Amino acid sequence: MGARLPVFPLETVLFPGLVLPLHIFEQRYLAMIRHLADLPEGTPREFGVVAIRSGGPAPVAGGPGAGTGGSGVAGPVEPDERSPSERSVAEPGGQASLVALHEIGCTAELRQVTELPDGRLDVVTVGRRRFRINDVAQESTPYLTAEVDWLPEPAGQEQAADQLAPRVLAVFRQYLTLVRDDPEEIAEQLPDDPTVLSHLVAATAALTLSDRQRLLATPDTAGRLRAELRLLNREAALLRQVRAVPVPLAELAVPLSPN
Template identity: 65%
Template sequence: MSARLPVFPLGTVLFPGLVLPLHIFEERYRALVRHLVELPEGTPREFGVVAIQAGWEVAPTGPDGRPVPGAGDVTLHEVGCTAEVRQVTELPDGGFDLVTVGRRRFRVGDVDAESAPYLTAEVQWLPEPTDPDESTALLATRVISVFRQYLTLVRAEDQELSEQLPEDPTVLSHLVAATAALTVDDRQELLAIDDTAARLRAELRLLNREAALLRQVRAVPVPLRELGSPSTPN
């Protein structure tokens, strides 16, 4: 089953069930918000969030403040997630602050940059398993254990998150993918995986990789701030 959606290119990856606050200031996306607000009551107010593969999140402007023709072109990743608008705050300058929540994954088809001020795309909805089997549940238990160890290495204040991890394997897989310190490419690969068990196995590999790197950095016998400082000739 397919549909046509407004598309919002971003430098991040959205996962189902995760909250994404947005500050809308570009006119083309203000037009998108106005379109969503004007939809009939009861109609889902959602648009597609797709991570940018190449290009700019904000269209570059020239000296006159207008967008540079062609400079706002972006190349999108193939898989995105819809963002359902839960709260809209209109700002005095005409912009908006939104609170959105990821809802469902899709594969991007034909992209249209001409029919509306913002991008739209034909999308194909992707399956999301709802009844995990026993092996998937066991994988989820392993991911919870490894993720808790990872959080202790990243920062102690994540203790609250560690104690509130969901038991549902699919929800857990999305939360781990969104909150671990991964690259956009890593997150994009996880979003594109249809099977929860396969996503959890991929996360185990990534978490073990990241934990090993963190332990290695902690073993370096110099202050971390010096590692990020440019060398001097003296």
């Protein structure tokens, strides 16, 4: 069964269970957060985070764990020649350019709101559930809303996911030794649950936004873990290759500054 959600387009991909802090400064998204914060106790306080495929200007947001936000897009869906897996929305203020949104997103559950003296908001959100956008509209609100269908984890792939998880965990541990100063400390905190692991790897590995979006759109945990095995092996091989290339001393020399 579908639902209608406030939507926040960002240059990041959010996964269920991952933390996404945001710094909100634009009026329409301040209104969105305040609307959610004022909902009755027990009502889900969540909005949809959807990655921007192309167009601009766009807000800048870090991956889960760090980010900023506040500038976005708003307006009605415009017909275009793009694939069904994206939605295009007009920028506010009557501008002609379009911003294309990916079709698959993840809700962000509002966990903490801190109001700053100048009225801006620092918020902490946690990814909750995946969805597919059916329709985007700007109705009586200054921000986008979307009619969405929820994408629950399909049944029937549990055995395959259980078999893949230890392999992904082992490769991810090796990958962490190449990219982190304290890989052992991080590795001790890695989850055993295949679905949670698949979302953590997708969110924390140094992947492109396109790679992350494809992982978010993968319908089941087993498929996500298979894709992550390929991506982690690719990234680890590239890192080892870079480390194996000697750097000439001349390239390390820094010219003296007159200051």
